Amino acid sequence: MTSIAARLIPAWLRQYQIATLPTDVIAGLVVGVLVIPQSLGYAVLAGLPPVYGLYAAIVPVIVYAWLSSSNVQAVGPVAITSIMTASSLHTYADQGSTQYALMASLLALMVGALLWIAGRLKLGWIMQFISRGVSAGFISGAAVLIFVSQLKYLSNIPIAGNSLIEYLSSMQMYVRQWHPLTLLIGVLAFALLIANRYGNKWVWRTWLSPAYAKWAERLFPLILLGIAIVLSMSLHWTTNGVATIGSIPQGLPTFTLPYVPDFHEALNLLPTAGLMALIIFVSSSSVASTYARLRGETFDANRELTGLGLANLLWGLFQSFTIAGGFSRTAINADSGAKTPLASMVTVLVMIAALIAFGNVLAPLPYAILGATIMASIIGLIDIATLKSAWQRDRLDAISFIAAFAGVLIFGLNTGLVIGLMVSFASLIWQSSKPHVAIVGQLAGTEHFRNINRHDVVTFPNLLMLRVDESLFFGNSESVHNHVVQATRQYPEANEIILIMSAVNHIDLTGQEMLISLNQELLNQNKQLSFSFIKGPVMDIIEHTPVITDLSGHVYLSTMDAVNDLKDTHQQHLRYL
Numbered sequence: 001m002t003s004i005a006a007r008l009i010p011a012w013l014r015q016y017q018i019a020t021l022p023t024d025v026i027a028g029l030v031v032g033v034l035v036i037p038q039s040l041g042y043a044v045l046a047g048l049p050p051v052y053g054l055y056a057a058i059v060p061v062i063v064y065a066w067l068s069s070s071n072v073q074a075v076g077p078v079a080i081t082s083i084m085t086a087s088s089l090h091t092y093a094d095q096g097s098t099q100y101a102l103m104a105s106l107l108a109l110m111v112g113a114l115l116w117i118a119g120r121l122k123l124g125w126i127m128q129f130i131s132r133g134v135s136a137g138f139i140s141g142a143a144v145l146i147f148v149s150q151l152k153y154l155s156n157i158p159i160a161g162n163s164l165i166e167y168l169s170s171m172q173m174y175v176r177q178w179h180p181l182t183l184l185i186g187v188l189a190f191a192l193l194i195a196n197r198y199g200n201k202w203v204w205r206t207w208l209s210p211a212y213a214k215w216a217e218r219l220f221p222l223i224l225l226g227i228a229i230v231l232s233m234s235l236h237w238t239t240n241g242v243a244t245i246g247s248i249p250q251g252l253p254t255f256t257l258p259y260v261p262d263f264h265e266a267l268n269l270l271p272t273a274g275l276m277a278l279i280i281f282v283s284s285s286s287v288a289s290t291y292a293r294l295r296g297e298t299f300d301a302n303r304e305l306t307g308l309g310l311a312n313l314l315w316g317l318f319q320s321f322t323i324a325g326g327f328s329r330t331a332i333n334a335d336s337g338a339k340t341p342l343a344s345m346v347t348v349l350v351m352i353a354a355l356i357a358f359g360n361v362l363a364p365l366p367y368a369i370l371g372a373t374i375m376a377s378i379i380g381l382i383d384i385a386t387l388k389s390a391w392q393r394d395r396l397d398a399i400s401f402i403a404a405f406a407g408v409l410i411f412g413l414n415t416g417l418v419i420g421l422m423v424s425f426a427s428l429i430w431q432s433s434k435p436h437v438a439i440v441g442q443l444a445g446t447e448h449f450r451n452i453n454r455h456d457v458v459t460f461p462n463l464l465m466l467r468v469d470e471s472l473f474f475g476n477s478e479s480v481h482n483h484v485v486q487a488t489r490q491y492p493e494a495n496e497i498i499l500i501m502s503a504v505n506h507i508d509l510t511g512q513e514m515l516i517s518l519n520q521e522l523l524n525q526n527k528q529l530s531f532s533f534i535k536g537p538v539m540d541i542i543e544h545t546p547v548i549t550d551l552s553g554h555v556y557l558s559t560m561d562a563v564n565d566l567k568d569t570h571q572q573h574l575r576y577l
Contacts (some may be wrong), residue, residue, distance in 0.1 A: 105317070
């Protein structure tokens with residue numbers, strides 16, 4: 001019975017300390033109140049009725065809190081998955097329709113299934129292969145598309161599309177349908193939100209303490225929402241042509257079977273579901289692992305996959321769309337004092353209260369306010385800082401950023417991400433195909449060996465020592481071979497060639513064949529090939545192969561052992577830079 005309880009009841013709940021209850025309750029209340037405007041907006045961004053944003057903060061939050069690896073990450077609808085939902089489903093049904101909502105639930109179910117399967121297969125390591133450049137470029141490009149897509153709510157122009165070109169073309173076609181009052185409300189709200197977010201120093205801190213200024217900044221979007229509702233009712237904005245969200249259905253989300261697609265529809269949605277699952281896992285894991293490190297906690301990537309998967313999978317049966325870990329709501333949760341996932345449970349209670357008690361209160365809220373809220377919050381996702389840093393430190397990562405960013409803007413989200421991943425993998429292969437091979441010498445008076453072009457070292461005329469700084473595989477074996485041959489021509493008097501293998505973690509079949517061939521070539525020139533510093537796992541692979549059995553020289557435990565055994569004691573040179 002104890003073992004069953006241990007499996008069904010999460011560790012954080014079994015070990016819960018009552019002393020943390022007040023801070024968890026406060027954090028849950030704060031997050032629940034502050035993310036209401038954001039949740040409504042992201043539902044609209046996904047092409048769904050606003051109430052779905054509140055739905056998405058109930059069942060999946062409970063499931064994730066129960067199963068996930070993170071103690072403070074707050075999940076819910078986020079901008080990237082919302083725009084990907086809209087982008088993938090707009091060709092199947094009209095946004096806001098019942099058919100569209102059912103397909104959004106289907107997409108959430110597919111994403112959840114993929115994440116859950118990945119968790120069971122322990123594929124958490126896959127997040128290591130999404131470079132910082134690709135993820136930042138994709139998110140930045142998506143942020144631009146999200147920003148442009150929300151112009152339809154600020155202007156009442158019915159724009160649509162999957163790429164920046166399609167959005168701009170659509171806008172040009174329907175530009176005469178803009179609505180002056182809607183535009184005025186949206187632009188004013190956007191300006192106020194931008195001033196609140198980026199002008200905190202002048203707006204709040206000139207007359208409030210830093211602590212109060214921080215809370216004023218967080219509460220302002222909610223205050224603006226309340227003011228907009230009051231003005232909408234008193235000035236009759238609806239009768240003047242301003243689109244409002246209308247009455248929100250009261251009550252909790254109900255169990256609803258998702259749309260059952262035919263084979264071709266499922267096949268078409270599968271790539272999108274796969275890419276969404278990848279983005280959800282990478283972004284959520286980045287946030288969760290960051291906070292785990294800051295708090296001195298452990299992070300289990302596979303458990304995170306399982307938690308996110310079941311949250312989306314089960315939620316797909318309760319009028320949902322895909323959810324993920326959100327950086328802004330997680331930051332608010334942690335800053336508000338959350339210690340355990342109980343804070344997320346309190347947030348669920350706030351959302352339930354909003355659904356039951358405040359559905360009609362939100363009815364006069366203009367869509368322009370929600371659009372402005374999303375536009376103001378999305379600007380921070382355009383990550384120019386990472387591009388600048390990558391350009392200075394790693395041009396290949398900068399190129400991956402640009403490829404993903406441009407691909408998203410020109411071809412849309414899915415194709416843009418694939419382009420970014422392809423460029424990233426191509427750059428990885430290119431780097432691996434050109435390994436660094438250094439000719440080294442001995443630092444005088446030590447047992448250390450360093451690059452002759454960087455240090456003052458001692459060399460020996462009869463020895464040529466080369467350090468291979470990469471594993472040997474089919475993509476770089478020829479390059480390593482050429483480096484060694486070129487070095488032997490540069491130092492023809494050297495008849496003992498030592499390959500230092502300290503950085504080699506694996507040698508595939510092509511690499512082994514290259515070493516066998518190299519050994520024979522050197523032997524034909526009356527030169528011997530020896531190895532030093534071969535790691536245990538590498539030796540396990542090559543020990544009984546011709547790489548070792550036919551080796552003309554020897555295998556040495558250390559480079560110092562090789563030098564002591566092979567050097568010409570009557571000749572040595574001190575090289576100066």
